[in-house]
Amino acid sequence: xxxxxxxxxxxxxxxxxxxxxxxxxxxxxxxxxxxxxxxxxxxxxxxxxxxxxxxxxxxxxxxxxxxxxxxxxxxxxxxxxxxxxxxxxxxxxxxxxxxxxxxxxxxxxxxxxxxxxxxxxxxxxxxxxxxxxxxxxxxxxxxxxxxxxxxxxxxxxxxxxxxxxxxxxxxxxxxxxxxxxxxxxxxxxxxxxxxxxxxxxxxxxxxxxxxxxxxxxxxxxxxxxxxxxxxxxxxxxxxxxxxxxxxxxxxxxxxxxxxxxxxxxxxxxxxxxxxxxxxxxxxxxxxxxxxxxxxxxxxxxxxxxxxxxxxxxxxxxxx
Numbered sequence: 541x542x543x544x545x546x547x548x549x550x551x552x553x554x555x556x557x558x559x560x561x562x563x564x565x566x567x568x569x570x571x572x573x574x575x576x577x578x579x580x581x582x583x584x585x586x587x588x589x590x591x592x593x594x595x596x597x598x599x600x601x602x603x604x605x606x607x608x609x610x611x612x613x614x615x616x617x618x619x620x621x622x623x624x625x626x627x628x629x630x631x632x633x634x635x636x637x638x639x640x641x642x643x644x645x646x647x648x649x650x651x652x653x654x655x656x657x658x659x660x661x662x663x664x665x666x667x668x669x670x671x672x673x674x675x676x677x678x679x680x681x682x683x684x685x686x687x688x689x690x691x692x693x694x695x696x697x698x699x700x701x702x703x704x705x706x707x708x709x710x711x712x713x714x715x716x717x718x719x720x721x722x723x724x725x726x727x728x729x730x731x732x733x734x735x736x737x738x739x740x741x742x743x744x745x746x747x748x749x750x751x752x753x754x755x756x757x758x759x760x761x762x763x764x765x766x767x768x769x770x771x772x773x774x775x776x777x778x779x780x781x782x783x784x785x786x787x788x789x790x791x792x793x794x795x796x797x798x799x800x801x802x803x804x805x806x807x808x809x810x811x812x813x814x815x816x817x818x819x820x821x822x823x824x825x826x827x828x829x830x831x832x833x834x835x836x837x838x839x840x841x842x843x844x845x846x847x848x849x850x851x852x853x854x855x856x857x858x859x
Contacts, residue, residue: 590658592630592666602628602691605669607700609687614679616709620652622674624689624700627667632658634692635672641685641781642704651683652676681711681735681782710734711782713804713813726793730802730813731766733783738806740786744799749788757791 594600609622626633635656638647656672672689684707689700711733720726732738740760742749747756751763766783790797802813 587660590631590660590668592661592668594630599665600629601695602626602633602670602698604698604700607689607703609703611702611704613706613708614684616681616707616711617678620674620676620679620683620705622652622687622689622703622705624672626670626672626691626698627663628670628691629665629667632660632668632670635670635689636692637672637674637687637689639685639687644685647688650674650687679705679707681707681709681733683707684735706735708735708806710738710804710806710809710811713738713740713802713811715813715815716785720790720793720797722793724793726790726797727787728790728800728815729785729787731783731785732763732804733766733780734804734806735782736806737763737784738804741803741805742788743801743803744796745801751786759789759791761787761789 603626605625605627607624609624614620622637624635626635637650637652637654639650640647652674653676654672654674656670659669659671661667662669670691674687674689676683684705687703687705691698713730713732713734715728716731717729718727720728730740732740740751740763742758742760744756744758747758749755749758749760751760753760763784763786766780766785767777768780769777788800788802800815802815804811804813
């Protein structure tokens with residue numbers, strides 16, 4: 541955005557400043573000014589090429605020149621690159637990036653990599669350009685939100701337009717608990733982190749169940765927000781952003797449980813969840829309570845006595 545250089549003030553002072561501007565333009569002519577990128581801003585303040593005089597009080601400061609990125613949707617693990625440019629005088633300005641979620645009102649530091657390039661005397665008025673980048677090689681769900689950049693040390697803080705970034709995909713789907721005792725009711729619980737909410741499908745090779753469905757001795761709960769455990773017994777818990785829990789309830793745990801599978805689906809993205817309860821289930825099956833040797837010996841003796849009694853009764857009746 542170009543500032544209006546001249547204001548109505550003292551006529552003679554303004555005329556003198558106009559003559560200065562005309563002479564400055566005449567010296568430069570139609571030649572393009574050389575743009576010299578600088579590596580770090582710490583060296584700029586000592587570089588005469590990166591200092592300019594303010595002909596009017598309102599020609600000092602900074603203002604937004606360009607914001608290249610627009611609001612949009614990114615797939616999980618897709619590269620992210622946002623950038624903005626400021627012009628300033630009499631020296632280049634430092635730039636910071638800020639972030640907030642769509643439900644927050646407080647801006648905080650970003651989790652992306654921030655780099656800023658500086659160029660001196662890029663306009664005929666001796667203005668300097670600061671170009672800042674906010675990049676990430678693999679975007680995560682937590683990076684979804686609203687971004688903006690702002691000047692740090694200018695006379696008045698200047699902000700870029702807000703850039704909304706939405707990140708979609710299945711970030712993780714893992715088993716978090718199980719309760720399986722052979723011959724008794726049991727359950728398996730998983731945590732799914734995705735945006736938007738993904739759909740779990742449970743199957744035992746005979747039936748397929750979604751959330752809030754039941755059948756064949758199985759029942760699936762609805763997806764509920766995942767929460768952190770409090771360090772204090774009476775302390776509050778907190779919602780884990782983008783994460784949900786889902787549980788399948790088993791009426792009676794038996795060999796069929798080993799055939800259970802879980803598939804999580806979101807649009808064209810599908811993931812199979814590794815259920816690691818099989819070894820635990822086999823261990824429980826191997827340690828089912830059995831009769832001890834004394835009980836077995838008593839059972840055999842009683843059985844033999846009963847058989848002898850039956851044979852004796854039959855023999856007596858025959859004679």
